[in-house]
Amino acid sequence: MSFDPRTGAAWETPPDSTPDEVDDTVAAAVAAADDLAGATPDERAGWLEAIADTIKDHKGELADKADEEVALGLPRLTGECGRAADAIRFYASVVREGGWLDAAIDHGPPDLRRVNVPLGPVAVFGASNFPFGFGVLGHDTATALATGCPVIAKAHPAHPRLSAALAGLAVRALDEAGAPAGSFGLVSGFAAGQRLVGHPGIRAVAFTGSQRGGLALWRQAAERDEAIPVFAEMGTVNAAVVTPNGTDKFDENGFVGSFTLGMGQFCTKPGLLIAPEGVAERVAAALENNPPHGWLLTEQIAESFTGGVRELEKAGARPIARTPASGTGWQAQPAILAVTPAELRRNPVLLEELFGPVALVVEYASRAELDEVIAMLPGSLATAVHGDEGDPDLPGLVGKLSRRCGRVVVNGWPTGVAMGWAQQHGGPWPATTSPAHSSVGAAAPRRFLRPVTFQGVPDAALPPAVRNSNPWHLPRRVDGVLEQ
Incomplete structure (x- = not known):
């Protein structure tokens, strides 16, 4: 059936x-x-x-x-x-x-x-x-x-x-x-x-x-x-990084649109946002102002999503925005949760992919904390970096992230996968075998x-x-x- x-x-x-x-x-x-x-x-x-x-x-x-x-x-x-x-x-x-x-x-x-x-x-x-x-x-x-x-x-x-x-x-x-x-x-x-x-x-x-x-x-x-x-x-959790110089121009609505696209059921969904302090509240407001509506693909995915959000909260992530589900069938409550770099280090479950419309925001207070979080990232299909064109942090971040993924996107989102001669849709273990x-x-x-x-x-x-x-x-x- x-x-x-x-x-x-x-x-x-x-x-x-x-x-x-x-x-x-x-x-x-x-x-x-x-x-x-x-x-x-x-x-x-x-x-x-x-x-x-x-x-x-x-x-x-x-x-x-x-x-x-x-x-x-x-x-x-x-x-x-x-x-x-x-x-x-x-x-x-x-x-x-x-x-x-x-x-x-x-x-x-x-x-x-x-x-x-x-x-x-x-x-x-x-x-x-x-x-x-x-x-x-x-x-x-x-x-x-x-x-x-x-x-x-x-x-x-x-x-x-x-x-x-x-x-x-x-x-x-x-x-x-x-x-x-x-x-x-x-x-x-x-x-x-x-x-x-x-x-x-x-x-x-x-x-x-x-x-x-x-x-x-x-x-x-x-x-x-x-x-x-x-x-x-x-697929695994795909990270998006906001540099300190890129904070003011960061498009929180674009992030929400990306991680909720298709009700978060893309293998390239940016499920982890690594950003300076204060960005989490902007993202939460963007989700609440434009709540997505739709259905998860199967009953099993819907049950795993609900249980997965609960496990993230048990591991220390705090909910900062959640929109209501409405109607019948296998709908989900899109959510944004926040976590500190220290909590991420103590609880590896926070770095596991969760299929569905949920994203985890990790706020860093220094370049050392940013480097620490990047060092913890698993292999993934794609990552994104948001910063100014002349941002001095950009070259180093692109280099570090390229060692952990198959595609690096600058000032954009990884959700779409273009067809062409230069495309790479793969990545280090455990994103692929x-x-x-x-x-x-x-x-x-x-x-x-x-x-x-x-x-x-x-x-x-x-x-x-x-x-x-x-x-x-x-x-x-x-x-x-x-x-x-």
Whole structure:
């Protein structure tokens, strides 16, 4: 069953996959793997474009179905659906560019040819909070298909009806575009997900969600007879820092808008504000003057949010603003709490991520206290710094924060993740299980590849990207010189 967050009403959902159905879906992916790996970049790009087109063609009905299950509102979901299609089309352009192959040739002797090859079938576990961008046809699925890896996605329990609808559209689009049967499949249910990760035909796992869920998959994959990589984007508390010189210009309304966006259910939410004394009251007033309204995605998230705020208070955080919840369903009371650097040091629980519309403000009285708090920060996806352009504290803070996150934002908020060639959506442990990789942007496909060097191999036996004739016409480095 799935549920309407606004009312708690239940929806009938597709049945869970049986063990035999999981095995059959994996077998089809394994059978398709060689054909996908051998497909030209233009062919792969065409498959992605076919998926993007069908998503856009059905944007309205998909947004309606999503709203019934996640209650994020039609404007937000219609926009997200369109952006997801644009992202898939972007990955098609990345495939055609070819740099992800890292093709290199040294004529030697010995003759060496190095190129990235696909890992094989990938299991994708999407997120509840972005049913399109990080759902069964989100960034993970698109980038795995881009590299020539078949995908088996698990339907998300927060939006299983939407997951099934998206999967049906994708299978039809891929078939009509000429992709091998088995290129994409869907399974449903917790047990099916476990069986998928343990199946010997699966060669990698991509996950977006909670730290608990990501680490469970990571451990299961590591304990297989043949361990496989898990690329888990789990998120932790993301910090925003206000410098002493930036206090007067600090936009408290912007902060409130960022940490309550989507009812605080973004992995990039700035949940920790580190600021000079006096900023907490400004932020509290901003929240009270513009209280957000909305629903949490699931009953479990709503219960965890309520219990999590209570745990923060037990650990020493004091509430300074809380707006009332209204209406029915899984609503939450957005809140701001304050804590001292000393309390933060004594209670590590205060640095744990809490999904939902809550933020913790840590007020510092000196540069030493600011440095102390930054030294305690866990690895995160993104951080923000607010200060004057010529602020003498800015370079040092940017450098320190960059060692603890995957993206540093100056005088802005980390909540949005732009698509592009320079994007990094990842971060040090425990934000992800693989900090060298990104789950968004042109670098994202590289997760599902591994390099192989071919030494003294006849030209006809080489992968196309490193043959002498360069039949795919892609960039590569030949004897140290970039060949376009």
